[in-house]
Amino acid sequence: MHNPLTTPIKRVVIAGGGTAGWLAAALMKKVLNSAVEITLVESEAIGTVGVGEATIPPIRLVNQVLGIDEAQFLHDTKATIKLAIRFENWKTKGQSYYHTFGAPGKSMAFCHFHHYWLKGKSLGHTADLWEYDFNYHAAEAGKFAQINAKDPVLELPFAYHFDATLYAKYLRKLSENMGVSRIEGKIAHVERYQDSGYIKSLRLDNGQEIEGDLFVDCTGFKGLLIGEALGAGYDDWSHLLPCDSAIAVPSERHEKTAPFTRSIAHDAGWQWRIPLQHRNGNGHVYCSRYISDQQAQDTLMENLDTKPLGDPKLIKFTTGRRRKQWYKNVVAVGLSSGFLEPLESTSIHLIQSAIVRLIQLFPHNGFTPSLQAEYNKQSELEFEQIRDFLVLHYQVNERSDSAVFLMICAILNCQIH
Ligand SMILES: Cc1cc2nc3c(=O)[nH]c(=O)nc-3n(C[C@H](O)[C@H](O)[C@H](O)COP(=O)(O)OP(=O)(O)OC[C@H]3O[C@@H](n4cnc5c(N)ncnc54)[C@H](O)[C@@H]3O)c2cc1C
Numbered sequence: 433m434h435n436p437l438t439t440p441i442k443r444v445v446i447a448g449g450g451t452a453g454w455l456a457a458a459l460m461k462k463v464l465n466s467a468v469e470i471t472l473v474e475s476e477a478i479g480t481v482g483v484g485e486a487t488i489p490p491i492r493l494v495n496q497v498l499g500i501d502e503a504q505f506l507h508d509t510k511a512t513i514k515l516a517i518r519f520e521n522w523k524t525k526g527q528s529y530y531h532t533f534g535a536p537g538k539s540m541a542f543c544h545f546h547h548y549w550l551k552g553k554s555l556g557h558t559a560d561l562w563e564y565d566f567n568y569h570a571a572e573a574g575k576f577a578q579i580n581a582k583d584p585v586l587e588l589p590f591a592y593h594f595d596a597t598l599y600a601k602y603l604r605k606l607s608e609n610m611g612v613s614r615i616e617g618k619i620a621h622v623e624r625y626q627d628s629g630y631i632k633s634l635r636l637d638n639g640q641e642i643e644g645d646l647f648v649d650c651t652g653f654k655g656l657l658i659g660e661a662l663g664a665g666y667d668d669w670s671h672l673l674p675c676d677s678a679i680a681v682p683s684e685r686h687e688k689t690a691p692f693t694r695s696i697a698h699d700a701g702w703q704w705r706i707p708l709q710h711r712n713g714n715g716h717v718y719c720s721r722y723i724s725d726q727q728a729q730d731t732l733m734e735n736l737d738t739k740p741l742g743d744p745k746l747i748k749f750t751t752g753r754r755r756k757q758w759y760k761n762v763v764a765v766g767l768s769s770g771f772l773e774p775l776e777s778t779s780i781h782l783i784q785s786a787i788v789r790l791i792q793l794f795p796h797n798g799f800t801p802s803l804q805a806e807y808n809k810q811s812e813l814e815f816e817q818i819r820d821f822l823v824l825h826y827q828v829n830e831r832s833d834s835a836v837f838l839m840i841c842a843i844l845n846c847q848i849h
Contacts, residue, residue: 434625434632436761436799442468445644447619447634447657449474451484451596452766452783453650454603455494459787461610462498464794472607473634473642475618480600481652481747481767483680485706485713486514486693486777487591489533494784498606508602509594510709513576513691515567517776521697524830530692531776533589534567571692591777593693593706593713615642619651622661630761630799631657646795647762655768658754662762665755666770672823673751675701675773679729680715680745684738695775697831698731699723704774711741717773751819757811758804763790770815775825778818785814 444460446453449472457472495505505511516532523529537545549561562568570576570588579587608614617636625632633643634657649657658664670676686707694705701718716732723731729744753770757763764770765786772778789810793803 434628434630436628436630438798439645440797441645441795441799443644444468444470444646444648445634445642446470446472446648446650448472448650448652448766448768449600449604449614450480450650450652450766451600451603451780452652452768453648454600454607455780455783456648456650456765456787456790457607457612458498458603458610459494459784460791461607461612463791467796469613470607470611471613471615471642471644473615473617473619473636476616477618480597482596482745483678483713483715483747484596484774484780485708486517486593486704486774488777488781489589489591490781490784491591500606505602506592509592509598510711511592511594512689512707512709514591514593514693515576515588516571516692517695518571518692519695519697519825522695522702522825522829522831525833530562530565530568530571532562532565532567532571533591534565534587535584536561536568537564538583538585571690574688574690576691590691593708595708595710615640619656622657624661628760629662631661645761648790649762649764649768650766652767653749653771655754655764657762658757658759658764658768662759664757664759664762664764666750667752667755668750669752669772669819670750672819673773674719674721675717675751676749677720677725677728678715678717678747678749679725679732680713680747681732681736681743682711682741683714683736684741685709685711686738693777696735697829698735699833700728702775703732703735705737712736712738717775753812753815756808757786758790758807761799763807765790769811772815772818772822775822776818782814782818786811 446456453472453474457470461470516530518528518530520528539545566588581587617638617640619634620637621635622631623633623635631647633641635641647657649655689707696703700722701716703716706713714736716728718728725746749771751772754764757769766783789807793807795803
């Protein structure tokens with residue numbers, strides 16, 4: 433009889449080798465070390481989603497924990513520095529604003545700087561809030577330097593843009609060097625214990641059987657283990673964030689590498705532009721209720737600022753989250769755990785925090801329900817906070833000419849009143 437409450441967890445099997453799979457492998461091996469044996473199975477024939485190139489500053493903590501040499505990392509992943517996101521045409525057409533990683537001005541205990549700024553404004557002071565933000569000035573000037581100042585006001589907090597495929601490769605090399613085993617093959621069948629319903633093993637299409645105690649589902653949107661095998665359910669949030677499609681295409685490197693991501697609002701969604709060392713990443717996220725895939729592609733291609741380097745790729749998604757992110761002996765990490773449009777580059781961060789949470793609550797001696805409940809509670813809160821932040825982008829604008837913006841505002845207004 434399989435008793436999950438008393439079975440020690442020694443064998444971790446990671447299904448999928450995109451950013452989620454390899455980041456899970458590297459961090460878990462680094463921190464849990466010999467307490468677990470880690471095997472990752474991935475299929476080159478299936479491949480990865482191939483997008484996900486802009487990050488937020490906590491990614492630097494991952495690099496620190498993994499002992500990564502920053503110069504080598506920047507070189508190997510063709511990365512650039514990111515100080516902010518520039519939102520263009522969001523508030524009104526022709527206008528832009530930044531979300532920087534810095535904080536404007538110097539906050540005092542219990543009182544953030546913007547309160548002083550608002551007070552100053554009421555007294556006739558005319559300076560813009562961003563005049564006090566170093567990241568804003570550096571982004572506008574296209575400059576960056578690593579500053580180690582005692583006063584955080586003088587620092588330039590930053591993250592990276594990197595090539596998603598090179599990033600997964602980089603993490604794979606790191607993980608394999610630490611002792612993670614990799615198996616190439618397509619998972620064809622998921623075997624479960626009859627009594628507990630927990631997953632016993634994964635069978636590949638060549639017949640090979642991979643047994644494990646804990647399975648980390650990193651199989652992307654399909655959620656092969658958490659969704660297809662265990663039926664953990666999915667909360668669909670497309671009534672709040674209705675964009676359901678993206679077209680992505682690489683283009684030639686821009687002659688000037690901007691230290692920020694661009695997010696350009698269009699009529700039925702928005703376009704990203706991510707500068708890398710060897711090319712730009714571009715994509716159009718949109719709501720297919722308002723424009724066809726062809727129209728979305730045309731909008732993207734007409735708005736590239738350099739020559740395209742490949743064929744555009746269409747990606748369909750449903751905004752939302754897996755109802756139980758940890759269910760039985762499966763933890764969903766990455767796209768299998770849910771997806772929120774990449775307006776604030778939060779998906780890789782969600783991967784990072786899911787893995788850190790799993791490490792902190794790791795069920796070494798068996799599947800204690802309280803660990804699982806705590807994990808799911810924290811994940812739920814994190815997804816909801818990011819969802820609400822994204823919705824705000826559409827709500828706080830004056831775009832009466834855009835179908836998507838109007839629809840989200842109407843939905844929110846109905847819910848508020
Ligand atoms: C349009 C778009 C833009 C995005 N932009 C950003 C961004 O700027 N910043 C950000 O942080 N995130 C972004 N993301 C999210 C980001 O792409 C993902 O979080 C990240 O790439 C992780 O994906 P993944 O590893 O979960 O899935 P995938 O990359 O899809 O990997 C799935 C893995 O599972 C394997 N697999 C699947 N089925 C099987 C099987 N049957 N047998 C064996 N192996 C299998 C595949 O081979 C692959 O290795 C974006 C996502 C989208 C859709």
